[in-house]
Amino acid sequence: MELISHLGIGLEAVLTWQNLGYCFLGVLLGTLIGVLPGLGPVATIAMLLPVTYGLPPLSALIMLAGIYYGAQYGGSTTAILVNLPGESSSVVTCLDGYAMARQGRAGVALGVAALGSFFAGTIATLVIAAAAAPLAEFALKFGPAEYFSLMLLGLIAAVVLAQGDVFKAIAMVVLGLLLGLVGTDVGSGAERFTFGIPELSDGISFVVLSMGLFGIAEIIINLEQTSGRDVFTARIGSLLPGREDVRRAWKPVLRGTTLGSILGILPGGGAVLSSFSAYTLEKRLANDPSRFGKGAIEGVAGPEAANNAGAQTSFIPLLVMGLPSNPVMALMVGAMMIHGIVPGPQVMEERPALFWGLIVSMWFGNLFLVLLNMPLIGLWVRLLKVPYRLLYPVILLFCCIGVYSINNSAFEVGLTLFFGVLGYLFVKLHCEPAPLLLGFVLGPMMEENLRRAMLLARGDARVFFTRPISLTLLVASALLLCVMAWPRARKARDLAFQEN
Amino acid sequence: MFTTYQGARPCAMRIHGTLPDNFMALALHGLPVSKRGEIPSSRCAARGAFLLGLALALLFALCLVPESVAAESPEKYPGRPIKLIVPFPPGGPTDIVARPFAEALSQSLGQAIIIENRGGAGGSIGAASAAKASADGYTLLLGTVGVISINPSLYPRLAYDPNALTPVALLAAAPVALVAHPSVPAGDVAGLRRLAANQSLRFGTAGNGTPGHLTGEIFRSASGIPLTHVPYKGSAPAVQDLLGGHLELAFDPLQSVLPHIRAGKLKALAVSAPAPELPGTPTFIEAGVAAETTAWWGVFAPAATPPAIFETLSRHLAKARKSAAARQLESLGITLLPERERAAEEDFLRAEAIKWGKAVRDSGAKVD
Structure with a gap:
């Protein structure tokens, strides 16, 4: 069995005290920066790059990778406890995780997130070990036409994310698309909606937008109603998921893992796209979609499994082809090059111990994470008991440090505050920010790929229907539209609206 | 952003000294871990982890204000850490060139070099902040062909004057x-x-x-x-x-x-230019196309920086070129450039500005 021998090579490389130690250090750091809002793996890995000079390459890469997927674990903690997406991929975890915390079920939400992530991480590690090369080949089949169709599917699904009024949801998606237009147009190089401000010429950063709309807005709301918050902090409830929770959560975890493993391979979206689509899928499949947004455990389990699986499989394009699929992977390229390893198709053959060692280390990392996180749940939940007047300045401070650390830009800190005020307005108007964020992520990618596909096809729009993967995705989009227009589904949506 | 700290250095130093105390106080008094013992078993470990988190956050905070730490002594350069602005995100090609050189230069100078990634607007934002920094040798820019030679033609309103940045040494090209x-x-x-x-x-x-x-x-x-x-x-x-x-x-x-x-x-x-890593591949000129270009990188400093500092830096950069860390770049397809006279480098830059400027106009790639 080739798989066994590969895993054997990896195990042999990883099972040293030094490598296990760096793995633990990596996931510990990752958890911590994940928990701190805004401080992301990009800034941390960039800062630690010089430190890794003196390490053997495998130890360095194991630690840096651990920071990345450790941050996905930690990010959900802040999302659940204080409605702040610690990482961009935990934005959807805010929706139901925070609602669960308000009901005194924060411990359950954290437990499900940790266990679901561990399961997803284990499966994703096996997926990478067994099928990295063929999966990378599959990802190459995704040209601009396929990406466009995938984004279209995602955008239609975005409306499903909305809790209440479907028209408000569409309005928010459109607003997200408009915000996504800000910056330099890739096709022509022209600047759009930048008002001559150089800081806007690369567009608005996702962290800035999500931190403002979710985090800062939540702080303002909480300060407005100080008495309301004390009520839910008084109740903590059980710390671990019960039998009923497990019954509800195991299928979403499985589905989330599958979705995350697939979407993680595709460049650009990775963990963010996979958690959004897992949430959408769970809401679609649920018997009673109206529970979503009000503390449905499926809405935590699915996306959490998906983002962890996606974070892990996003290593596939990097390891197999040397192509970074997101900024963190770009940093990993840098880290490899610093150690004289040129990332690319030859790494697997030339340095098998490094390649398989890194993959096997991910499973150990996930094990450490779950061992680290389960006992910590008690502490995190107790954080909710810290008086809010003490907690919120700390949260605000970390938000500012986190945003500043992305580009060393004070402008972006100001922009975050602006979106915080905007997010507060949205709450007052009962508009959900989640569809806006999805429009913001998908819109620019959709436009870019539409224009590129047309350019490559020399202006022939049939390209979207003649390519099989693209056609399949378009058919799926059409089906989803039909389902949304279906009377029963509409009734369910109206019901949900009335409850609001 | 950093330059604004310079006027208020004593104040920044005081903050540096008291910040940890405040944080610890907040951690100890703000966290009611000891008040109610619902989860006693994990309390100690948990508090330790929380404090570690705060410590990590502090580390971040301190990394962000390096300049306020050490006092400046005008006689001896470098008397405190030097900031090297990389005008692109970490992990990119420019960052990959910057890090080995920063490492080697720091060893040679015996002073830390802090890389600050300031991406945005094709490198313009980082370059502008370097051009506006005080010309004391403590803020340098890793300039690229894009930032120095292309952007002035590409962007009609550039936030910096490329002539406000003078080359210390051109280091590498691809x-x-x-x-x-x-x-x-x-x-x-x-x-x-x-x-x-x-x-x-x-x-x-x-x-x-x-x-x-x-x-x-x-x-x-x-x-x-x-x-x-x-x-x-x-x-x-x-x-x-x-x-x-x-x-x-x-x-x-x-x-x-x-x-x-x-x-x-x-x-x-x-x-587009000779590539030792691809010996069998012809250059454009060898293939009968009269064109030669390279993407290059070099260290730049504000033009008003004292000549003595330029001299010190270029002497140490000459050593850095020969370091093992820099040599490693060659296996990636990056060519290390030989040391040249200041005048030769300025001639090269003038020619580059003309060549790329024409290409920008011919391509219609102007950003406006």
């Missing part, structure tokens, strides 16, 4: 490679010319106004081969589409395509 998908039935530029007569050919690049794009434009006008430009957002997606066969060609600096050429997944038709 040729731009013209690569093709293996299925393209052309092995060289002549084959490409024949192929272009029968079918339209498309080339991907890392984006409008990048060295790859403009080299493509220079190649197109010098060779007369009709090619359609397909811009991407960075190198990786362009290479990805080329590997997948969605494009026929790409122009990209050598280091990002070299591993794929070595693995046989892409074929190199020509390079």
